[in-house]
Amino acid sequence: MIVKNVPGAVAAHTRGILPPMGDHSGHGHGHGHSHDPAAFAGVRTSSLPRNAVLGLLVLVAVATVIGLVTLWPDGKRPHAEYAATGVSYPVATVVSAHDPCPVIDPNADPSGTPEMPKGCDGLTVKLADGTRVDVQAEPGAVRSGLRKGDRVTLAKVPGAEGGAVYSYFGTQRKAPVGLLLAAFVLVVVAVARKRGALALVGLGVAATVVGGWMVPSLLEGHSPVGVALTASAAIMFAVLYAAHGISMRTSTALAGTLVGLGITALLGQLASGWARLSGLGAEASDPLRTFAGDLDFRGLLVAAIIVAGLGVLNDVTITQSSAVWELRAASETMSRRELYTSAMRIGRDHIASAIYTIVFVYAGTALTTLLFVALYDRTLLDLLLTEQFAEECVMTLSSSIGLVLAMPATTVIAALTVSAPRSHGRRRAAW
Incomplete structure (x- = not known):
């Protein structure tokens, strides 16, 4: 894939300008061309785009900390009794x-x-x-x-x-679920080693943010969109840097992820209004209305849309950033336009697979519901446009659009951030 898309690198190796892959000898720029992520550390970056990305991330980090403090739950959320007095569960x-x-x-x-x-x-x-x-x-x-x-x-x-x-x-079910969890942890650490262990740490941080901060804050009636964006930003900072290390490559992926989150939040807000959704389609809405009737249920739907796309969004953006870094590591002669074009070819394949993943995951979790729908003498479209199913459709489509648009955004940011192209020691035009 890379050899096909970087003719400049192949020509340079043929002329003997570049060393063999991974050879650092005799070259002042001192970066190898290994496909190992460690080789990315030798890829130069342009100061102005790099500083712009870091400045953006600092601003978002400060806003996230302010959001965490401002929206911090104070324990005054509504409560419902799980069981009558005296009832126990032996x-x-x-x-x-x-x-x-x-x-x-x-x-x-x-x-x-x-x-x-x-x-x-x-x-x-x-x-x-x-x-x-x-x-x-x-x-x-x-x-x-x-x-x-x-x-x-x-x-x-x-x-x-x-x-x-x-x-x-x-x-x-503690034993079987516990064994599966242990097997998951062992497999991740055995295959991904340090990266896998750090990813699990990031996952633990994400679970803590969602369960320990986001859910209580939402129950206390704070702005669902503000809470979801704050929690999502905090999670992405922790997860991306924990799993992929602190580097400009990870920072560009994080910037692209934040762009995708913003697009998803905007689309979710607009789509829920256009579709006249109340946010009361889920089964859990009835008890929530009983014990916490002051909640903004449409806002909760938008919050769910924002959180729903985090996993796949993270996957796409880090892949695109890595693709651009790998292409620059393979060739210093490619222009930024060529970097963008080559990385987008990779990204289009990834997006196609990601869309299938989103649809089939939902189809799998909703299989019983789909069978139930098929029992009735109504068209599938009629039932999909009811409140319950329309919420799921809007959630899936909004997060998917944000996912797709995050891919070119990340690619542009990464292509601008890496160093300008070189040719025989001279800089070529960036585009």
């Missing part, structure tokens, strides 16, 4: 799982509906003190394959005269 061990109840056809003749077998969808469990109780479980619990020895959580409601009523609350 863990029990499954002794046996009963047969699942048959599925009743809603269109069948009611007179011919079979009687439900006694105890179907039930569990016999043993409490910590050895007491055995029978509880009715939800249909999915028994059909999931619960068997003897599995652990479940019960809801214990105090009864009269010291007795208690038990009901199924949920299945304990």
